[in-house]
Amino acid sequence: MQVFISHSSKEAEMANKMCDKLEQSGYTCFIAPRNIRSGYVYAEELANGVDASDVILLMLSQESNRSPHVLREIERAVTRSIPIIVYKMEEVELTKSMEYFLMTHQFMEATQNTPDDLVECIRDMERARGKSVSESARESHRVPVASVGQNTVTTIAKTPKRSVGKLLIGAAVVVIVLAGGVVWGMGRTAKRENAAESNRLNATNIQLGDTITLGSYNNEDIAWRVLRISEDGREAVVVAENVLTIKAFDAPDSGQYNWDGDPNHNFETESLDGQWELQAYLRGNNSWENSNIRTWLNSDAENVAYDGMAPTSKAMADGVNGYNTEKGFLCSFTDEELALIKTTEVVTKGNVLSEADTVVTQDKVFLLAMDELEWFMEADVSMVAVPTAPAVANDESDWYQNYCLDYGVEATMWWLREPVEESASKCYLVGNGYQNENIFTWEVGVESFGIRPAMTIALDT
Numbered sequence: 001m002q003v004f005i006s007h008s009s010k011e012a013e014m015a016n017k018m019c020d021k022l023e024q025s026g027y028t029c030f031i032a033p034r035n036i037r038s039g040y041v042y043a044e045e046l047a048n049g050v051d052a053s054d055v056i057l058l059m060l061s062q063e064s065n066r067s068p069h070v071l072r073e074i075e076r077a078v079t080r081s082i083p084i085i086v087y088k089m090e091e092v093e094l095t096k097s098m099e100y101f102l103m104t105h106q107f108m109e110a111t112q113n114t115p116d117d118l119v120e121c122i123r124d125m126e127r128a129r130g131k132s133v134s135e136s137a138r139e140s141h142r143v144p145v146a147s148v149g150q151n152t153v154t155t156i157a158k159t160p161k162r163s164v165g166k167l168l169i170g171a172a173v174v175v176i177v178l179a180g181g182v183v184w185g186m187g188r189t190a191k192r193e194n195a196a197e198s199n200r201l202n203a204t205n206i207q208l209g210d211t212i213t214l215g216s217y218n219n220e221d222i223a224w225r226v227l228r229i230s231e232d233g234r235e236a237v238v239v240a241e242n243v244l245t246i247k248a249f250d251a252p253d254s255g256q257y258n259w260d261g262d263p264n265h266n267f268e269t270e271s272l273d274g275q276w277e278l279q280a281y282l283r284g285n286n287s288w289e290n291s292n293i294r295t296w297l298n299s300d301a302e303n304v305a306y307d308g309m310a311p312t313s314k315a316m317a318d319g320v321n322g323y324n325t326e327k328g329f330l331c332s333f334t335d336e337e338l339a340l341i342k343t344t345e346v347v348t349k350g351n352v353l354s355e356a357d358t359v360v361t362q363d364k365v366f367l368l369a370m371d372e373l374e375w376f377m378e379a380d381v382s383m384v385a386v387p388t389a390p391a392v393a394n395d396e397s398d399w400y401q402n403y404c405l406d407y408g409v410e411a412t413m414w415w416l417r418e419p420v421e422e423s424a425s426k427c428y429l430v431g432n433g434y435q436n437e438n439i440f441t442w443e444v445g446v447e448s449f450g451i452r453p454a455m456t457i458a459l460d461t
Contacts, residue, residue, distance in 0.1 A: 008064040033410050057087060243391055
């Protein structure tokens, strides 16, 4: 028997504990985000999970009661006649919509019923249906719960490695200095606990999709996923597994979003199409070459020097998330770790203000472009990314809370470096998997979206 656990982000800890209890009791559980498969649309995965389940366990609280995301799961279960157990975690006055769907379903008070009682309740339902746990376990065709992404390392079979092309420069043999603390954690292939067995990392150990640990940010180690490996096996392109921070791509040179200093001017509702210089001046420039985010990502300084307007909070669309006083992204990397990062020739489409079709920059760290997103599928790495705990804690905007967490979605949107055509102030973003579309455009002076950096690293031979 498969149990779909419906919950809001506020009950995630309790929901995961309940999931552990049920699975220890022999049941299969579907719980987000654990069972959302890499590269699949988030909402479709939830719908499929509901359809494939024998019972829905609703962790009912004030938050889940108001969650449109949870309501859609319950509505889908009702329309498909899937039994629902309501595990009431606190006193809740049901919304009219939730009351409509739950009026005939079984409630269990968390204060009066233990997790063991819940397991027994499911067993009673199972016995009533005349189906044993062992029989249910054999129904593996229903949904591949055991094989979907669970934040673990995914290593695909070795295939002929394609050249990274213009993104790779030169090659180098790099010694991993264990005494200095530079260790690549690689899931199944090079875990920290057995790293002392060798002072070199052989390129043959690394495969597409592997996870390595390199550098730190916000006092946390950074996990990277391998997207590309060069033909000679000596370099790899990696991308951060998570969104590491939430920042604007570039601050407007006006010093205040949509403000030119004249109180008689109101640019809030104007597209400014064709007025490209003014558009970039008021809303930020979508040129990767000249962006604040490129400067910050490639700096290892305590105090980052910016050309033009620094990324202050005042300059941003909502007046928050400035990073002009934050040390450079690479500042917390050790010398040994910095030595592993290769300078990359990054080719980006020129924006409407550029005289060239493409612009070439030399970067240690960069954001990805549209055509590079195909690497995720080739490496079996999810484009959907969840922000780290420090990223959420340091985010002063309300977009992630209002448009992700309140809908039960833990992933967030993240910036690409590619400018939108016929715009001087918009770039593309990757979505959070909740909508049908997965590519969006936004003004670069908006400070509500994630940074998921990439870089080229040297491998040993």
